[in-house]
Amino acid sequence: MTRGGVTGEPALGPPPLRLLVPAVVAGVFVALPLLGLVLRSPWERMPTLLADAAVREALWLSVLTATVATAVCVVLGLPLAWTLARTEHRGRSVVRGLVAIPLVMPPVVAGVALLAAFGRTGLAGAYLLDAGVTVPFTTVAVVLAHTFVALPFFVLSAEGALRSASSEYDAVAATLGADRWTTFRRVTLPMVLPGLAAGMLLAWARSLGEFGATVTFAGNYPGTTQTMPLLIYSVLQDDPPAAYALSLLLVGASVLVLVLLRDRWLGQVRAR
Amino acid sequence: MTTHRTSAGHDTGGGLHARVRVERPGHVLDVTLDAGPGEVLAVVGPNGSGKTTLLRCLAGLQRLHGGRLTWGDRVWEDPGSRVRVTAAERQVGLVPQDLRLFPHLTALDNVAFGPRCRGERPAAARRRAREWLEVLGVGELSGRRPDQLSGGQAQRVAIARALAAEPSLLLLDEPLAALDPGVAMTLRLELARHLAAYDGVTLLVTHDAVDALTLAHRVVVLDEGRVVQDGAPAEVARRPATEHVARLVGLNVLRGRSRGTLVTLPGEAVLATATEHDGPVVVTFPPTAVTVALEPSAGSARNQWPGRIVSVAPHGLAVRVHLDAAGGVLADVTAESAGRLGLTPGREVWAAVKATETTVRAESFGTMPTHRPPLP
Structure with a gap:
């Protein structure tokens, strides 16, 4: 019995080829484009690109809007997730379905829908215009677009985290005299915090890569709405090598954030 | 404190x-x-x-x-x-x-x-x-x-x-x-x-x-x-x-049919009781009320049942013997007598119960689940 363990041979025998071969193909398929970016990028132009004002603006705007959108997702999405996980009402499955729609919606359609709601003649946009507020084609529009597409990622993963933190803890807290808000603040929230980190990461990553809804609803204005994906697309038209380098830069930035967060948060999760 | x-x-x-x-x-x-x-x-x-x-x-x-x-x-x-x-x-x-x-x-x-x-x-x-x-x-x-x-x-x-x-x-x-x-x-x-x-x-x-x-x-x-x-x-x-x-508190629970003061239990075992009942009854008695011997004692054959030892285990200061007599009986004996009599699983022995220590109730014991499988 231990002999198999020593040689590393799986106890149930080697994995079947018809599973192993597609698995290898999948791995190569994911790795190849990344490899292409790394090998085709003009590395020597990286310093000049990084010094370029338009690039720095776009990078900053991307990080800023993704972070703000993630914060909005938490502030609005966490209460929504709690409502879905902890209350019983008939409309719950309807709300859950509604929240999930942006997941399956083409981003361009999401942008069009946002125009229909917040555009100058939109449902809410008309009133906003009367109040002197214009949303479309501003940085606020970028954040709205990002929030719209990223919210389901956060809400669904937060709801999962809330469900796995059993409501029996809420019950015990109630017998100890805690009202529901106190229970949420002092019991539920600390327990689900590691789970929320995963949802925030998903929302942030989705937001960082957002293109379709942004370009439709917010436009492509350098300095106010041109995020990295939009800049990369623009540059690709007449200077593909520069687009490679910028793409690599964006991948690098998101991987960097991932690694930093992993050490900070996921490290704590593992320590628990 | x-x-x-x-x-x-x-x-x-x-x-x-x-x-x-x-x-x-x-x-x-x-x-x-x-x-x-x-x-x-x-x-x-x-x-x-x-x-x-x-x-x-x-x-x-x-x-x-x-x-x-x-x-x-x-x-x-x-x-x-x-x-x-x-x-x-x-x-x-x-x-x-x-x-x-x-x-x-x-x-x-x-x-x-x-x-x-x-x-x-x-x-x-x-x-x-x-x-x-x-x-x-x-x-x-x-x-x-x-x-x-x-x-x-x-x-x-x-x-x-x-x-x-x-x-x-x-x-x-x-x-x-x-x-x-x-x-x-x-x-x-x-x-x-x-x-x-x-x-x-x-x-x-x-x-x-x-x-x-x-x-x-x-x-x-x-x-x-x-x-x-x-x-x-x-x-x-x-x-x-x-x-x-009854089982929770460790009592023996036997079902039988009573006529007057005589209860017929599973395996043809007969129990003489102090109280009169007619019809299906449930008899309870503590394991300490059961004595175990290798031979039937002289005198009345009532309340003595032959059986085989199913298991023997320490129980507090006593030894609890599980017998298949009368549909399953628990007996508590001292460790000393368990050793002296050689009470080991498989051994054929006689169990005796003092009638005064038994409680007999009509089967109306009511709330007993009816779907319970027959006792071994």
Whole structure:
């Protein structure tokens, strides 16, 4: 019995080829484009690109809007997730379905829908215009677009985290005299915090890569709405090598954030 | 250790008056229960008899469909007049079976949680929490998180947490079931002391006859959602109303058919009894009333049954012998005689029962489940 363990041979025998071969193909398929970016990028132009004002603006705007959108997702999405996980009402499955729609919606359609709601003649946009507020084609529009597409990622993963933190803890807290808000603040929230980190990461990553809804609803204005994906697309038209380098830069930035967060948060999760 | 405080904040006057009705698909819980301050009630019954549902109703974690719940002259719940006091406002301490210590808080902060919610300042709440951890004998573990506590330690912290909130009603759901026998025994003794010092009402759900007999003033027997017996522990142990409780307290339970004072048991065994019955009966007697011999004793052949030893195991200071006589009988003999007679599994022996130690009841014993498979 231990002999198999020593040689590393799986106890149930080697994995079947018809599973192993597609698995290898999948791995190569994911790795190849990344490899292409790394090998085709003009590395020597990286310093000049990084010094370029338009690039720095776009990078900053991307990080800023993704972070703000993630914060909005938490502030609005966490209460929504709690409502879905902890209350019983008939409309719950309807709300859950509604929240999930942006997941399956083409981003361009999401942008069009946002125009229909917040555009100058939109449902809410008309009133906003009367109040002197214009949303479309501003940085606020970028954040709205990002929030719209990223919210389901956060809400669904937060709801999962809330469900796995059993409501029996809420019950015990109630017998100890805690009202529901106190229970949420002092019991539920600390327990689900590691789970929320995963949802925030998903929302942030989705937001960082957002293109379709942004370009439709917010436009492509350098300095106010041109995020990295939009800049990369623009540059690709007449200077593909520069687009490679910028793409690599964006991948690098998101991987960097991932690694930093992993050490900070996921490290704590593992320590628990 | 008589440091238990009786606080000004909690109301021990009045006691509990509960008529609880909950309807679920397939079963109904319909229970009436009264308990005065300082009283400890053990709630026993088979799985699915409604014990935990009853606790949840009293705690305010499950809505009543009918009945009325009052503490003293305060109405906790009355579905008829749409009155309901939430769990947070009832001052009920709950120790659920799986404890549910808050995993992100230290033992100290777990115990301080209740006082904090009742409005005490953090420092005062922690001071009180420390006192309760000391009372439960786990003061030195105050800085640990629940996953760093053993089962017994966690149980003590959970009890401390419930008591620190100064409940009027303390609900313990099988507090000793998950513990090693040695740990359970120690904690049982301490729990008896804490409950004696506690001036509220305690309800203790248990599957262990020893808990019911040593900790409780009264035993409430539930069966299929109803109270089938409510009495002093000794009385319930002597004359259990259900087969479940009879087995729980370790009595032999045999079914037979009685004609006059003669009961015919499975395997042609005959039992002469002191009381007259006609028809199907259930006979109970303690294992200590059974003697085991290698040969039938001279004289009356009644109340002596041949059988084979199925198993032999230590039981307290005695040795418990399981025989297949009369459909299955437990006998407690001294270790000395077990050795002298050579009582080992497979051995053919004779079991004798003193008629005066048996209790015979008509099969109306009523609430016995009819779907139970025949005894081996």
